[in-house]
Every structure is written in C-alpha cells, then in structure tokens.
Amino acid sequence: MLFHVRMDVTLPPSMPEADAAELKKVEKAQSQALQAQGKWRHLWRIAGQYSNISVFDVENVDELHTLISSLPLFPYMKIEVMPLCRHPSSIRDDDR
Amino acid sequence: MLFHVRMDVTLPPSMPEADAAELKKVEKAQSQALQAQGKWRHLWRIAGQYSNISVFDVENVDELHTLISSLPLFPYMKIEVMPLCRHPSSIRDDDR
Amino acid sequence: MLFHVRMDVTLPPSMPEADAAELKKVEKAQSQALQAQGKWRHLWRIAGQYSNISVFDVENVDELHTLISSLPLFPYMKIEVMPLCRHPSSIRDDDR
Amino acid sequence: MLFHVRMDVTLPPSMPEADAAELKKVEKAQSQALQAQGKWRHLWRIAGQYSNISVFDVENVDELHTLISSLPLFPYMKIEVMPLCRHPSSIRDDDR
Amino acid sequence: MLFHVRMDVTLPPSMPEADAAELKKVEKAQSQALQAQGKWRHLWRIAGQYSNISVFDVENVDELHTLISSLPLFPYMKIEVMPLCRHPSSIRDDDR
Amino acid sequence: MLFHVRMDVTLPPSMPEADAAELKKVEKAQSQALQAQGKWRHLWRIAGQYSNISVFDVENVDELHTLISSLPLFPYMKIEVMPLCRHPSSIRDDDR
Amino acid sequence: MLFHVRMDVTLPPSMPEADAAELKKVEKAQSQALQAQGKWRHLWRIAGQYSNISVFDVENVDELHTLISSLPLFPYMKIEVMPLCRHPSSIRDDDR
Amino acid sequence: MLFHVRMDVTLPPSMPEADAAELKKVEKAQSQALQAQGKWRHLWRIAGQYSNISVFDVENVDELHTLISSLPLFPYMKIEVMPLCRHPSSIRDDDR
C-alpha cells in the first residue's frame, strides 16, 4: 500500500554541529535500510529546500507510523501524509 | 530531469456528460502515450479526491510546460509543480 | 485499517430540488449499507455545517477510494483523508 | 454530548528528556482514566504526526474545557474543537 | 450551554430580489422568535460586512444544529461554531 | 460602541511560574475592574484553548486601544478586533 | 473616529456593461459626496488591482456600517475593516 | 509616489527593557523626522495591536527601501508594502 509523504526538516540553530552530523548519519543509514527492504520506495530532494518527497510501500497504516516515527530526525520534521492508490490511466505495473 | 506535479481536476457542473467522457478518454490516451515514452514517469490517484500525483521526466522546463498545457483537462485543473533532484540518501539508481 | 474522512457538501444553487432529494436518498441508502457492512464505522454531523466527520475501516487504500468515489454526492464534496493508527494510550480494543 | 478534538503536541527541544517522560506518563494515566469513565470515547494517532484525533463525550462545554485544560501536555498542545451531533444517516446507536 | 457562531451570508447574484426579500423576512421572524425564547442570546452585525456574530444558548449540540440548519438563509451561509464556557475572571452571572 | 475582541495567550515556556502567576493575578484584577465599570461587557473562555472572546463597550477607538494595551498579558497575546454594530433583527435593547 | 477599510470589487462577468457603468457612476457620486462631507477621508487605488484603501472618519461604528452598506457596489465587494487610533509618534494633528 | 506600509512589531521576550526603550526612543525620533520632511505622510496605530498603518511619499522605490530598512526596529518587524495610486473618484488633491 502506497503513501505519499513530504518531510520538511528544521534543526534548531542551537544544536551543536557534531550532534546534527550524528543524527543525519543515523537517519541516512536507517533510510537506506528501509529503501533496501522496499519499504521506502522513492526518495527525492525538493530543489532549494531541506525537504524531501517520499513514497512508502507498507503493509498498513501502523507500519507506516512506526517507520516514520522511528526516524532520528522525526522530532525535527513537519510531516504530511497522503494515501495513494492506483490511477486508472497508469500503465506502470508497480505504481500501486 | 524530474518534476513533481499535483493536478486537481474540477469539471463545471454544467458540462454535458458526453463532453466530459470524451475529454477524459482523450486525456487517458495522451497520458498513456506519455507514460509509454517515459516522459510521465509516475501517476498515482490521491485517495478520496479527483486529483493525482505525477512525476515527469523531461529534457527541460519548456518540454514540461508543453506536455502539461496540451492535456485536454488542462483548462479544468489546478496544477502545482516542484522541481525534484536526487536525494543524497537515495539508493535507487533511476530516482533522478 | 482506519481512515479519518471529512466531507463538506456544496450543492449548486441551480440544481432542481427533486434532483437534490434523489441524490441524498441514494447517498443515504449507500451510506447505511456501508455502515451495516462495518466499512463506514463512524458518521457524525459537524454542528452548524453541511459536513460530516467519518471513520472508514477498509482493507486498503484502493477500497477506500472506491467507496468514497462511488458516493452520489462525490462530485459535490470537498474531501480530506487522514490515515489513523492505534494510539499507544488507547484502552479501547476496537479503535484500530 | 460529543466533541471532536484534534491535539498537536510540540515539546520544546530544550525540555530535559526525564521531564518529557514524566509528563507523558502522567498524561497517559489521565487519558486512560478518562477513557475508562467513558468521557474520552475515542483516541487515535494521526499517522506520521505527534498528533491525535479524539472524541469526547461530556455533560457540557465546561466539563470539556476542564478535562482538556487539566491534561499535563495542555501547555504544549495546539487544540481544535468541533461540536458533533447525530448524523441523520447514522445507523449506529452510540454515535451521538 | 453557550456557542459562539459567525455567519457570513452570500446570496447568488442571480436570485430574484423578491425571493431574497422573502427569505430575509422569514429569517428575521425566525431569528426574533429564537431571541424571544432566549435561545439566540446575542446578535450583532459585523461592521462593513453581510455577516453576524451570534451567541446561542442551547440544551445541547443537537439543538444548536437544528436551530441553525432550519434558518432559511442556511444554504447561503458560511458558518463557524466555537463552544464557549465560563471564563474564570468573569463577574457577569449570566455569561455562562 | 461595541468591539468584538479575540485574545490568544501564549506564555514563553521559560517564564518562571511565579512570574506567570503574578501576571495572571494582575490581569484578572484589571479585567474585573473593567467589567465592573461596564467597559468589558462580555468575557468567555473558548473551550479547549487558552483564549477568550470578549465584547468591549467603549467611548471610542482610542479608549479601546488604551484598555487592551494596558493589560499585563498584552505582550503575550495575539489579538483580533472587529467593530460590531446593532443588527437590524436584534430584539435585545442593550446589544448595541 | 478613524477606520481603515479595504474594498476589493468583483463584478460578475454576466453583468451587462450598461448596468456596470450605471453602478459605477452612482458609486462615484456617492463616494465624492461622502468625501466632501469629510466622512470618507482618504481614498487610494491599490496599483494593479480593482481595489481601494480608504480611511473613514465617522461618529461611531453604526454610521460606518450604514455608509459602507449603502454603496451601490456593496453586494460586489469583499470588505475588511480595521479600527485605527492615534499613533504616539504621529506629529500630524489630523491623523486621529 | 505613495506606498501603503503595514508594520507589525515583535520584540523578543529576552530583550532587556532598557534596550527596548532605547530602540523605541530612536525609532520615534527617526519617524518624526521623516514625518516632518513629508516622507512619512501618515502614521496610525491599529487598535489592539503593536502594529501601524503608514503611508510613505517618496521619490522612488529605492528611497522607500532605504527609509524602512534604516529604522531601528526593522529587524523586529514584519512588513507589507503596497503601491498606491490616485483613485479616479478621489476629490482630495494631495492623495496622490
């Protein structure tokens, strides 16, 4: 089941650079593991912003929430979720 | 080059059903041709809405505008465009 | 799987009263059938508005979209969907 | 009498983790007591957000305000309240 | 129980003046009857707008919805409802 | 002359509790004095929020600004003002 | 007493040009009469828009509402009103 | 050339009172000098807010920006600028 997720990251200016770097390193590892498992199906940067557009492919809503809320940057992100479904005009088999 | 496009369709209540059906038929054919050419890379329905999320893969901005503004439903759509670029954490070769 | 849905209805002033009455009658029958099947789990009126708050319990996102977009009032509704999941503090077994 | 309540929680980044944990523990206990009394009738997590959708069943508006404003997280929440009433198409006896 | 209600009226330009005048006449009579019963406790015009601020005093939310949705101008109004309760600093006995 | 005023209070989390308590105590006294003089004609709490709806009855706009800007919580409030006038359907003599 | 008023005019595309011209002619005459009386103290066009910024100088809020709601274009305007008062740094005697 | 400017001031709660007082004193002097020169033509307080509505009369846009950005409170203000022009119905010679 597919969900469209937009994440906007805002780190507090007072956060020490080393802490930010550590957070981002763990976030990247966790994101790549989820991509490898096929759970985090697409991940793009929005040009000019510290934001991404993602598509998750999960078993259900609870799994979606668990994945997102376990991300190290979760407390610093504004997140918007939209459920997606197959478009009747789509010709691409795996866009569902 | 990738662009994230959201399209919200609103047909005027006064449009005859036959006209609407014809418009949608041409729109579908045109959309599927662009998908087959790889220009309209992803197409999903937003659940509960007469709206879609699309990802276009085009040579440049002019091509993007030409494709979108040639759609038969263009006069009836509210459209938002966001340029996308490769995310540094992405592991998927074709998400760029 | 639960989804929170808000529906705001706007009928065009030019719609004949008989047409509106027929639409509402079919809408009511369809809504009650879905409630009886357990798909449309909750349905409340927002006080002072021609709007409702609903909770749907469906197998997946595609089923949700099919149910909503088949409603006779669908072309006349502004619809917002939010996926829900179980709250860690909930003590109510069926709120999931 | 039913009220639809949305709560969005934002804890200040400077709050010590132990304080946050204590606040959440008391909040959970208080929420579960109110659920057990039937006052806090539904409680769901909005997927991907530190937010909930709740339905309260109270005697009157003053009781609603007292319950919400006594929550330990109240100073850290953005809260929206909408009065609900029975929907004429509802077939569920206790959705009122 | 008190509810704060804002009503913004928009009549379609195509409505014949006689129809509008009749609607307003019935609306006024109904409003004054509700005021006389103490249900519609306050009614003010917002300066410069075809809008009012009202305070209703009702037994419960269902009564509120019934009163508002029975107004002849209901189909032509945008309505916002906020539940009110007694303010701890109020010294006015009947502001509750 | 009547003015509708909405006040939303936000105290900075870093304010010591004793300071907040003192501010609120003075605010309450000042509010009650103005109510006793008939200047602050109505004062209600918006349910679920640290906000109020007030109606002021003043000689002119300058008096309104002086009263509001002298409140101890003024620096911590978001304030919206709307001028009110008598509604042609009102039957209540003092709602003007 | 001064009030800042913004008026945005939208005439329905279906209005015959002669009707629009007549409305504007009466509006202009009425506006100039009010300016001559000193009631409509300032009147500027917002560049690039069919909108104006005005400052009214009236005895009270009821007079303000009567003047605005009697304008022939009133049914076709979106209107925002803000009460103004003398600024403590102003050196201009008549800006009050 | 006239420009309509709205300024909303927000001083950080952590600013020492003496610093705030000094800033305001210099701001007032600078504002009054510009008023005396005819550059800052109108200055009103918006009732109930720490905000003003101003009309500047300048040679060109660069002068406008220089005047506004030199104000001591500039870093603490949200500013909105609208170019104004003479209204065809205005009868006041200096409203241009």
Add this chain to the structure above:
Amino acid sequence: MLFHVRMDVTLPPSMPEADAAELKKVEKAQSQALQAQGKWRHLWRIAGQYSNISVFDVENVDELHTLISSLPLFPYMKIEVMPLCRHPSSIRDDDR
C-alpha cells in the same frame, strides 16, 4: 522603477472560443508593444500554469496601474504587485 508582477489568468468556461482568441490576440499585441518600449521589461511563463511573472520598468506607480488595467485580460486576472529595488550584491547594471 521596477515592479514585480504575477498574473494568473482565469477565463470563464462560458466565454466563446472566438472571443477568447480575440482577447488573447489583442493582449499579445499590447504586451509586445510595451516590451518594445522597454516598459514591460521581462515576461516569463510559470511552468504548468496559465500565469506569468513579469517585471515592469515604469516612471511611477500611476503609470504601472494604467498599463496593467488597460490590458484586455485585466478583468480575468488575479494580480500581485511587489516593488523591487536594486540589490546591494547585484553586479548587473540594468537590474534597477
């Protein structure tokens, strides 16, 4: 003097195609004449929208309003104007 202008065009669906074509033809001629005179300095299409971003170079605000409000599509456009001035970091002589 430079002004940044955004124009969003919405033609009513009921407008006959021939009328729309005529309007656009005159609009284009007028726009190109103004470009040739150096008054309409830049003109770009926003990708995916029936909208443009323009930069006007005019003597004063009145000239700006006259140019914009004389466009044949003016009654069908939503227009936003922002005054621009030279940026202190600009190295381009004619960006002022």
Add this chain to the structure above:
Amino acid sequence: MLFHVRMDVTLPPSMPEADAAELKKVEKAQSQALQAQGKWRHLWRIAGQYSNISVFDVENVDELHTLISSLPLFPYMKIEVMPLCRHPSSIRDDDR
C-alpha cells in the same frame, strides 16, 4: 533553463553581529561569482523586506539545488522555487 527563486532571510536575534557580518560577506562574494558566471541571472531586493527575487539560469535541477544549498545563508532562508519557461508573447531573446 530558468528558475524563479524567492529568498526570505531570518537571522536568529542571538547571532553575534560579527558572525552575521562574516556570513553576509561570504554570501555576497559567492552571489557575485555566480552572477559573473551567468548562473544567477537576476537579483533584486523586495522593497521593505530582507528578501530577494532571483532568476537562476542552470543546466538542470541538480545544479540549481547545489548552488542554492551551498549559500552560507541557506540555513537561515525560507526559499520558494518556480520553474519558468519562455512566454509565447515575449520578444526578448534572452528571456529563456
């Protein structure tokens, strides 16, 4: 390929002046180098705001993101990007 970019700068009040001055000096140098290379084609100040309107001319979206996200003020800016394309009425050869 052209992109319209709006940048709004907000420096935290706690940033030492020397740090801010250093950031701005490096920002200016980097901006001027990009202008000299023709990548940052236009740069204007929005009057009355610490904001700019820019037009970038880049090979592709990735280059755009790299240029913007490398600016020293990037962490302190709210940024909006819109892809532009040639307008069919433009007569200016280099506006593409």
